Amino acid sequence: MAPRFLHFIILLLFFICSSATLGNNHEDPTTKTMEDFSGYPIHESHSCISNTLSALSVDAQTLQNQIDELSSLSDTPAPSVTRILYTEKDVLARRFIKNLMRLSGLSVREDAVGNIFGRWEGHEPELAAVATGSHIDAIPFSGKYDGVVGVLGAIEAINVLKRSGFKPKRAIEVILFTSEEPTRFGIGCLGSRLLAGGEALAKALKTTVDGQNISFFYAARSAGYAKDQDDLSNVFLKKGTYSAFVELHIEQGPILEEEGISIGIVTAIAAPASIKVEFEGNGGHAGAVLMPNRNDAGLAAAELALAVERHVLESGSIDSVGTVGILELHPGAINSIPSKSHLEIDTRDIDEGRRNIIIEKIRQSASTIAKNRGVRLSEFKIINQDPPALSEKSIIEAMKASSADLNLTHKLMISRAYHDSLFMARVSPMGMIFIPCYKGYSHKPEEFSSIDDISNGVKVLALTLAKLSIQ
């Protein structure tokens, strides 16, 4: 049956039972609808909940097509996706999302750094809204589901609710966050950090440049943002703007797939930190400079990379991770001793104290290595060192209830990857919904989630938003 027609039937069924309930107890059908969604209080019309739930139908084919189309806006060939902040492909992808928001009847606005908000007005507009969303930027040679599922899935969740005839009390907003990935300017969750009132960041961005020495504001303007001024304080959200924020995301880990569970309900997000390190030595000719006379900045970097791994393992906790994803040598010629090396280190833990001990050990190793090799530790800069975030109990309950209502297996878990939710948690009660992904792969072309798992996530998101929007 064509989805359109299916939705018509469901909608019809929905209104019949709404009016039926209207007949029973002289209430506004919208309120009734909300009660149906919330699942409480129980009325004789309770049978309608199941109808309403069954009305939560995801247009899976369209959603998959949107995911595929968005993935084609990439600077590297399929199946890899590379979409860097404020590049041409990023701007095209943003236009694609804004069009979908408008097609879903959302009113669209953008802030000075390109966070995009699509608002579905509730019938009590003065109440704090319920928000959902994620990001669409992609690190070099990564996949097409990270972040994207939480943006396209959120828009589809709105469609699901609209098709079901639901009418929210609180407005529901879909947010596309700017640059969750740190690729271009070395700052992860740039958009959500600012929304959460990142004054230090707003100040730092005035002098921030990318690898090609292009300033943040020049790049932002080239993408059509930050037009008037360099002051970003107007990006900060007022506390209380949102009564809840819920993000749908692929797990980026193997647990749900391994255990055959449909939905992960995130209780906490691990605390990430990133560090930039530079060593400098004398370099020289690879043939002519004898080994005792060398101070090789490249070997110092190699030692530090291995030290990062060692210090992480020393923590003794499975929750501690550390990675050297960037290691660059200068001048980078086979017959030239490296005179400079540059590392970027990422380390995380759900226990902030434990992670900070690792950072301190890395700092000590960097100095020791520099001393022993006679190289200069010309930079050791902690780019960010964020505290972990906890999900809001009431939102956890809403997500659990929604999964149960939909007869979907679910489990409580922590997020080892950070997300925009980590920063939204500073200005709003927060929750996250995970779905399984193939072998836990992420940040590479093999990243995959089945459309069935995605649809389950969208349904849980839709129902959770509905529940939260009427509280």
Add this chain to the structure above:
Amino acid sequence: MAPRFLHFIILLLFFICSSATLGNNHEDPTTKTMEDFSGYPIHESHSCISNTLSALSVDAQTLQNQIDELSSLSDTPAPSVTRILYTEKDVLARRFIKNLMRLSGLSVREDAVGNIFGRWEGHEPELAAVATGSHIDAIPFSGKYDGVVGVLGAIEAINVLKRSGFKPKRAIEVILFTSEEPTRFGIGCLGSRLLAGGEALAKALKTTVDGQNISFFYAARSAGYAKDQDDLSNVFLKKGTYSAFVELHIEQGPILEEEGISIGIVTAIAAPASIKVEFEGNGGHAGAVLMPNRNDAGLAAAELALAVERHVLESGSIDSVGTVGILELHPGAINSIPSKSHLEIDTRDIDEGRRNIIIEKIRQSASTIAKNRGVRLSEFKIINQDPPALSEKSIIEAMKASSADLNLTHKLMISRAYHDSLFMARVSPMGMIFIPCYKGYSHKPEEFSSIDDISNGVKVLALTLAKLSIQ
């Protein structure tokens, strides 16, 4: 006194004594001249040798200006020099050299890969010529003396001899060798390897591409070479083309400067080898993939870089060196576990066997590291593994005699850096003249040799060429 006028005086003095000797023993003045230069047999005209030697005057200012002008043809700002094979700057630099050759009255020819030959015809053209020369390509962010001193210095040596009135019996050729540095195509001494009959290389070049996937032949044609065909066999030199090859070069080591010696006479050139290694792992998200589930290609590379250093030091010889000048990670994002790493390793020794043991140890370490880390050793390729070269006794004698004639302190030494001489030694008797350079620095902007040291080198080269050209 203006150099021109000075030369006129010297020339005059020179002809006077030539004709004087002519008066004494009815010989061709040219022959006489040659005897003067050779220093034997001794005639009553012996007094003229000193005149002739004093006639060896280097135009230091012009030579320094040429070195400075050539250094401005660079892809990176001064004081660094970057001049990569077949780039626009390389082509301009070649034009600069060809013009200087013509100004010195040399007949210029180029072969299919851009080796450039400037020939000063001798009065017995059928004899094998005496050759000298070096390279002008420069690795990224290097200096302005490496190679250049041996090309501009060779042309000036011809000028010195011409100004002194010398007439060679054997032709003297100045050679500019193509791509002594391996920067673009990963092959060092590309031009001299081919001249020495590198059939394997000629074959390999048909499928060789650079880092931007530009084929060798496409690049060569864009620079005006290899126009007609891809067959490079016509580049190979016939054995016996040259009776001797002598290269003037900065030491690229600290010994001459430290010991206050003007001239190094090279007895052997260390044997270089270069190796490409690639590791592949699963990569993944830097936050989500737990440490026990990782196979980090970047950490494998770091371990191998340190293993190279260890194996070199294990050799116990000061003459063993090893360098990892290139280490690249893919995808190269701070929050992505490296799924690929690429290393390029350079190792050398004056003892070929000892160096080959190091290579074998590196190979074993690469496999062990791959095994232990669960990464794939997707490439271990020995790009070149050359035997060392010995200088020709007779050329060593000529260089020693020339240094002595010029009252310049000199010492016998080995070359730890490789040079085009290493390959010319396969088709011609070979010798090398070293001059001091600041702290032994090379392959970086601080590379420096004083114009006095350069002039000394040019004089010794000129006199050595003269002696060899009349044998």
